[in-house]
Amino acid sequence: MSTTAHTIDTTDKNIWDGGQSPLKASYGKLMMWFFLLSDAFTFSALLITYGLIRSAHPTYDGTVEAFTFSNEYWPIPEKVFEAVPFLHGVSLPLVFVGIMTFILIMSSVTMVLAVEAGHRMDKKAVEKWMLWTIIGGLTFLGCQAWEWTHFIHGTGGGGASLSWNEYGPADFAGLFFFITGFHGTHVFSGVLLNFLIYYNTVTGVYERRGHYEMVEKVGLYWHFVDLVWVFVFTFFYLV
């Protein structure tokens, strides 16, 4: 009798009643997705603020060649970001930020390869690709440190601080620091998480556990950081 009741129970069971995964994803992965969604809200808020403040400022309407820095109008980004390390004085608009974008995309690719290797229980390959991902992240951070230093010191016009800058309205530098700074902080914590994963892989934690799902979860975070940069690149540097 109890068996009959049991059968009725399972057939009438709603998928949300527990005991199964309606979204076909593990708890950890799902929570990472929802965390990333909330993180996306924060980044969206920063970028939307940029959109609002920029559209409330006058735009430069002369020719690009005749452009000069002024607090009267919003600067053309390619005129602000045109320096590349070791090539002092050469105007290379957006080249350095293009290199940074490429570095971050590449480190995203090595992360996918690490996740793929994890699925195959290939410890050596996970180690290799995680190491490349960490190197990519650190290189990006180094580039950003250079970019910030250059932006703060400026090109002889007084540089930039949170309250004033040589490039345009005060808010321009403020938004630069907040948006790229918040993203850089994410890259930094991403590198720390990646290192933790690398360490646990080397010491065989995941091999003993029987799966490399942690690589996937941190991988999601790392791709998200790359995704945010794609948006920052477009809305801060290109548009």
Next chain:
Amino acid sequence: MHTEETAQIQVIPADKEKIKKIWMTAGILGLVTALEFLIAFTVPHEMETLRVSIFVAMTIVKAFYIVGEFMHLKYEVKALIWSILIPMILVTWLLIALIHEGSAIYNAIYL
């Protein structure tokens, strides 16, 4: 000893097709970024609307590949895909609304 031998981790060989697909996606992302770069310096600044539309479209293409392929969202169940996408669509609305609001502030100050 023997039981430990059988418990050894079996490394599955890599699927060439899968690896190829990852590098293909990477290639697309690199290509789109290069194209954005090209457009930034070939399409004149006077055609602002065209420039912005191209950049936004290309960013969405890149986002699609990163989220769909790299983050694997394309292959998740529909309920998960929509629970991520719908909030972001609403955020896009906020972006449009506040940029509009920004130009209203501009008009109030300068016009």
